[in-house]
Amino acid sequence: MTLSLGIDFGTSGARGVVIDEEGRVLSEMRHYWLVETIDWVKCWREALWSLLGQIPGALRGDIGAIAINGTSSTILLTDGAGEPVDAPLLYNDGRGAMALEQLSQVAPTNHTVLSATSSLAKLLWMQVLPDFAKARYLLHQADWLGFLLHGKLGISDYHNALKLGYDVEKLQYPKWLEQLQIPLQLPQVLAPGTAIGELLPRIAAYFGFKGDCLVVAGTTDSIAAFLASGAKFPGEAVTSLGSTLVLKLLSRHRIEDARYGIYSHRLGNLWLTGGASNTGGAVLKHFFSDVELVRLSGEIDPTQPSELDYYPLLKPGDRFPINDPQLLPRLEPRPDQNKEFLHGLLESMARIETRGYELLQNLGADSLINIYTAGGGATNSTWTAIRQRYLKVPVVSSIHTEAAYGTALLAMGKVQI
Numbered sequence: 332m333t334l335s336l337g338i339d340f341g342t343s344g345a346r347g348v349v350i351d352e353e354g355r356v357l358s359e360m361r362h363y364w365l366v367e368t369i370d371w372v373k374c375w376r377e378a379l380w381s382l383l384g385q386i387p388g389a390l391r392g393d394i395g396a397i398a399i400n401g402t403s404s405t406i407l408l409t410d411g412a413g414e415p416v417d418a419p420l421l422y423n424d425g426r427g428a429m430a431l432e433q434l435s436q437v438a439p440t441n442h443t444v445l446s447a448t449s450s451l452a453k454l455l456w457m458q459v460l461p462d463f464a465k466a467r468y469l470l471h472q473a474d475w476l477g478f479l480l481h482g483k484l485g486i487s488d489y490h491n492a493l494k495l496g497y498d499v500e501k502l503q504y505p506k507w508l509e510q511l512q513i514p515l516q517l518p519q520v521l522a523p524g525t526a527i528g529e530l531l532p533r534i535a536a537y538f539g540f541k542g543d544c545l546v547v548a549g550t551t552d553s554i555a556a557f558l559a560s561g562a563k564f565p566g567e568a569v570t571s572l573g574s575t576l577v578l579k580l581l582s583r584h585r586i587e588d589a590r591y592g593i594y595s596h597r598l599g600n601l602w603l604t605g606g607a608s609n610t611g612g613a614v615l616k617h618f619f620s621d622v623e624l625v626r627l628s629g630e631i632d633p634t635q636p637s638e639l640d641y642y643p644l645l646k647p648g649d650r651f652p653i654n655d656p657q658l659l660p661r662l663e664p665r666p667d668q669n670k671e672f673l674h675g676l677l678e679s680m681a682r683i684e685t686r687g688y689e690l691l692q693n694l695g696a697d698s699l700i701n702i703y704t705a706g707g708g709a710t711n712s713t714w715t716a717i718r719q720r721y722l723k724v725p726v727v728s729s730i731h732t733e734a735a736y737g738t739a740l741l742a743m744g745k746v747q748i
């Protein structure tokens with residue numbers, strides 16, 4: 332039996348999952364870090380070795396392939412030996428804002444790189460770093476962690492490289508990028524899941540992996556979470572009911588619409604279209620504890636529509652499915668009973684979700700056929716029943732929602748890319 336290992340470097344920690352050929356989970360590993368960590372390079376290295384060390388010895392020799400996902404747009408510069416020359420810039424670091432004016436002169440209007448947190452904006456900003464001259468390679472977090480395992484520098488995948496400006500349709504860097512005259516090696520970009528090389532012999536020997544265990548090109552955390560659901564046909568979608576409301580719909584057609592923050596990742600011959608609203612669990616959390624959410628939800632009759640029409644936000648502004656930076660939160664009238672208030676909130680979020688999928692379909696995505704659900708809100712059966720009433724297609728809970736599981740499927744070659 333050949334096993335696969337998926338490793339997820341997320342926002343709060345790293346996780347690993349070992350699966351067998353049937354997709355059964357044989358072992359899970361975790362390594363958390365402090366959000367105020369200062370030395371990320373040291374932290375990631377320790378996390379990687381810690382996860383490998385946690386895999387039961389009896390399984391290690393059967394692992395045939397390893398893949399890693401990182402957080403999108405977390406990047407770092409390394410020298411010719413792969414040693415970081417400065418601290419990484421994390422996914423949410425906004426210092427790239429300083430480079431947006433320069434970038435807007437060369438990048439096409441509304442391109443995904445035109446955001447303060449895009450990898451390309453960050454890279455341009457990095458040129459002011461005192462040690463920039465020592466840098467030879469720009470790598471994403473997943474690329475660098477993969478390098479620690481296979482030893483090859485300058486290799487990425489087309490999920491991580493999207494926000495570096497890589498043209499995922501033509502599978503090449505676009506011509507306009509040359510005008511930026513970036514004085515270092517941009518990564519060679521492979522399809523996620525492509526074999527890069529065998530595990531370095533010293534690592535294989537140290538941990539007891541087999542010598543021909545392959546390390547394959549990785550992906551990003553949110554795509555890995557999508558892959559975990561098992562969705563693979565056009566029209567299949569994943570709604571993430573986490574702090575925010577994130578929709579992803581698999582489609583034969585690519586959709587890009589910067590007005591709504593909509594863009595598409597390539598998934599083999601298909602496109603993973605999506606958008607994110609600022610509504611979601613963070614608003615629920617503002618009003619209710621998790622225990623209250625469970626108790627009050629149990630008292631709601633989901634077959635009865637709520638007349639309350641809210642747009643639940645914590646502060647003004649949304650982009651998808653309503654693009655209005657000034658959009659005001661609508662949380663009035665507030666009924667006396669908390670149960671009714673929560674009913675109104677859940678019902679209103681279901682309407683926003685429905686509108687989001689309508690928008691994706693109106694812009695050309697394939698028609699919805701079913702929706703998997705992930706995130707903290709996925710456990711709420713009342714919400715599921717309300718959503719089911721609006722969405723009209725089967726709404727099912729994902730059996731697997733962890734990014735590490737999706738990345739393990741990628742390592743196994745179970746994902747059609």
Ligand code: ADP
Pocket residue numbers: 572573574575611612613614615616621624625628705706707708710711714
């Ligand atoms: P993220 O990773 O985006 O921060 P999670 O997927 O961990 O979010 O989900 C956390 C969110 O789920 C919280 O905002 C919380 O309000 C919401 N949540 C937790 N339990 C429930 C529940 N029973 N019903 C609805 N929402 C819930």
